[in-house]
Amino acid sequence: MGYPGLNQFPLSMDDDTSIHDQVYEALAESLIQGQIPPGKSVSLRTLANELNVSPMPVREAVRRLIAQKALELQPSNKRLRVPSLSxxxxxxxxxxxxxxxxxxxxxxxxxxxxxxxxxxxxxxxxxxxxxxxxxxxxxxxxxxxxxxxxxxxxxxxxxxxxxxxxxxxxxxxxxxxxxxxxxxxxxxxxxxxxxxxxxxxxxxxxxxxxxxxxxxxxxxxxxxxxx
Amino acid sequence: MGYPGLNQFPLSMDDDTSIHDQVYEALAESLIQGQIPPGKSVSLRTLANELNVSPMPVREAVRRLIAQKALELQPSNKRLRVPSLSxxxxxxxxxxxxxxxxxxxxxxxxxxxxxxxxxxxxxxxxxxxxxxxxxxxxxxxxxxxxxxxxxxxxxxxxxxxxxxxxxxxxxxxxxxxxxxxxxxxxxxxxxxxxxxxxxxxxxxxxxxxxxxxxxxxxxxxxxxxxx
DNA sequence: ACCTCAAAAATGTGATCACGATTTTACGCC
DNA sequence: GGCGTAAAATCGTGATCACATTTTTGAGGT
The missing domain is CATH 1.20.120.530 (GntR ligand-binding domain-like)
Incomplete structure (x- = not known):
């Protein structure tokens, strides 16, 4: 808890944008601007609470970021984190x-x-x-x-x-x-x-x-x- | 319903592989081998029924494929389909x-x-x-x-x-x-x-x-x- | 003080339900 | 018989619950 990064969320840029798209955009921007350091672990429920949404749209946003290798599931304990670069x-x-x-x-x-x-x-x-x-x-x-x-x-x-x-x-x-x-x-x-x-x-x-x-x-x- | 394609699913290659990974692999293989034609519309529940799983893991697999532009959500009605190529x-x-x-x-x-x-x-x-x-x-x-x-x-x-x-x-x-x-x-x-x-x-x-x-x-x- | 280990909290995964919107179906009217 | 329209089915989205596993916590004993 308490990493400074992660954009403060307007999280309501548009009414016809789905919640998980807004979550995705917010997370993506934070990652691109380097506001979350490599190795930092994140969690669905924590993110969901910070954004005042249910874990569900966060799961979809995270799944998308995993597909882009912007996040990864640690093989050992299947927990979420920002990858480090070899x-x-x-x-x-x-x-x-x-x-x-x-x-x-x-x-x-x-x-x-x-x-x-x-x-x-x-x-x-x-x-x-x-x-x-x-x-x-x-x-x-x-x-x-x-x-x-x-x-x-x-x-x-x-x-x-x-x-x-x-x-x-x-x-x-x-x-x-x-x-x-x-x-x-x-x-x-x-x-x-x-x-x-x-x-x-x-x-x-x-x-x-x-x-x-x-x-x-x-x-x-x-x-x-x-x- | 009733498109010939879509691989018959073993859907149990490994016990420690999550269901949504198995769903993803099955869908990905079907797409790569061209067993689902461009423009073909698919749906979460239909896929879930064909694979005998709940819609949930299908949603995550599909979200991943959308991120790879292997599937798309039609902007008009937000329904799922295989993209056509311009x-x-x-x-x-x-x-x-x-x-x-x-x-x-x-x-x-x-x-x-x-x-x-x-x-x-x-x-x-x-x-x-x-x-x-x-x-x-x-x-x-x-x-x-x-x-x-x-x-x-x-x-x-x-x-x-x-x-x-x-x-x-x-x-x-x-x-x-x-x-x-x-x-x-x-x-x-x-x-x-x-x-x-x-x-x-x-x-x-x-x-x-x-x-x-x-x-x-x-x-x-x-x-x-x-x- | 420090280690041990059990209880508690937190995690990802999957299933199920509810909702509004869209598509499909089917019935009645012309 | 063809066509428009209302009812039914289906769609994606989001919330909530249950479960097994892992991490963290905290109290007890040495």
Whole structure:
């Protein structure tokens, strides 16, 4: 009990969204932003109580997250927890992110509008502001917003789902690593150059910058895991 | 009611496997082998009755399959069905399969043993036999066995999961297309050359043959969708 | 103080019931 | 006979209960 993380739940974003979808979104956001650390154990009833719902919709949300490997059932006692990353698994995450995210950026670039570019610049400013304030959580949030604002344009639901799954899996560990490094050493992002490429319509360059951005971030995590 | 597909359930492979895992495996196998056609609607209670279990474990299995986009909830009436493939989605499936499966084959090749090569040859013989008999279902089954016998060696659980998800999504449509083409025009597989490359230890060639195998099969589906 | 072990609390799993919405069925009307 | 409409069946969702297993707790003895 009493882990700080886990978003406070509005849990009523929409009346026609089912409860288990709301629970899922809340949990997913918490995981992506790294608000629940690797190894942390969770439980259906505890979650249900925190969210003031019955255990039932929580079970369905959790089952979905297990399918995405964002949660796991410990084989020993069948209890629920946030997975820890082995080096093997981190390498797979790295490879897969470099498959899908440059492609999503490339596809997104083809649908870009001036409005979205403004929003992307906004995200990047919030990211920079968080960096200078030493606000790791703000950094995580802004970085996520930036990437998926672009990915959402791609009209590629399968790729988008893959990317979400990969972020769900890397979020908790990423937050720990970045928290340890401090915001000073956080990846010098390629967002500015990427935005420039978006403005000039150089789609290939967008893909390339995204590849480098992903690579650098994951490289930091790999070093942290081995070191 | 009364669709021929859906495997007859042993549904008791192991006593320590939970019921919803058994339900999931049964449904997943049926989908991968294309025994349930695209657009087919299913229901929790019907499945539960067919399997002689309560709707509860079925709900969890289904929720998992929805997360993998192997099933979907129709937005209009929130009822369950097997998704149909748009051209957009099929292209994404094609791309993703060509990312992950050659890599899995490459990794698997590094752990290959003589025993597994024998089993792979067996799978390929069953595949050829099915082809000559015009047995599309046998072809689907043997082809699946061949691919995942190799992939299972890779010790890459994330990639393996990705591949399974992709096969879950393509299975139903693939079965329809191949059934329409007849076994005569079925893809001239690269399995033989791939096995040769395994035997000579040419890992790069294994990757390349797998890429071609996947590409050709998906190309057939793409033509069928457009034509 | 520290270990031991039994009682209590908590956990995931599965079954059953209730509810509102949608689909299907079937009856009566034209 | 064909068609619209009301009744019945079926759907997914959520809550609640029961159960076996595991974890935590706490009291007792050394």
């Amino acid at each position: 080096e093997n698994r981190l390498l797979q995450l790295m490879t897969a992110r470099q498959w899908v995210e440059p492609e999503l950026a490339f596809l997104g670039a083809q649908k870009i509008t001036r409005d979205v570019i403004v929003e992307l610049k906004n995200d990047d400013e919030r990211l920079m502001a968080a960096l200078s304030k030493g606000d790791v959580d703000g950094y995580m949030k802004a970085n996520y917003a930036f990437h998926f604002r672009l990915y959402n344009l791609a009209e590629a639901d399968l790729f988008l789902d893959m990317a979400r799954t990969l972020w769900l899996q890397s979020g908790p560990f990423m937050r720990v690593v970045f928290g340890r490094l401090g915001t000073v050493q956080l990846p010098q992002d390629h967002h500015q150059e990427l935005i420039k490429a978006l403005e000039t319509g150089d789609h290939a360059a967008v893909r390339q910058h995204m590849a480098e951005d992903v690579h650098e971030g994951m490289e930091l995590m790999l070093e942290a895991l081995k070191g | 051209e957009n989605r099929l292209l994404q499936l094609m791309t993703a399969r060509q990312w992950v499966e050659p890599e899995l084959a490459f990794l698997g090749a590094q752990k290959i043993t003589r025993d597994v090569i024998v089993e792979l040859k067996n799978d390929d013989e069953r595949l050829m036999a099915a082809l000559s008999k015009g047995d599309v279902d046998g072809y689907m089954k043997a082809n699946y066995a061949f691919h995942f016998r190799l992939y299972n060696l890779a010790e890459a659980d994330l990639f393996l999961d990705m591949a399974r998800t992709l096969w879950l999504q393509s299975g139903p449509f693939m079965r329809v297309v191949f059934g329409r083409l007849g076994t005569v025009q079925l893809p001239q597989d690269h399995h033989q050359e791939l096995i040769k490359a395994l035997e000579t230890g040419d890992h790069a060639a294994v990757r390349q043959h797998m890429a071609e195998d996947v590409h050709e099969g998906m190309e057939l589906m793409l033509e069928a969708l457009k034509g």
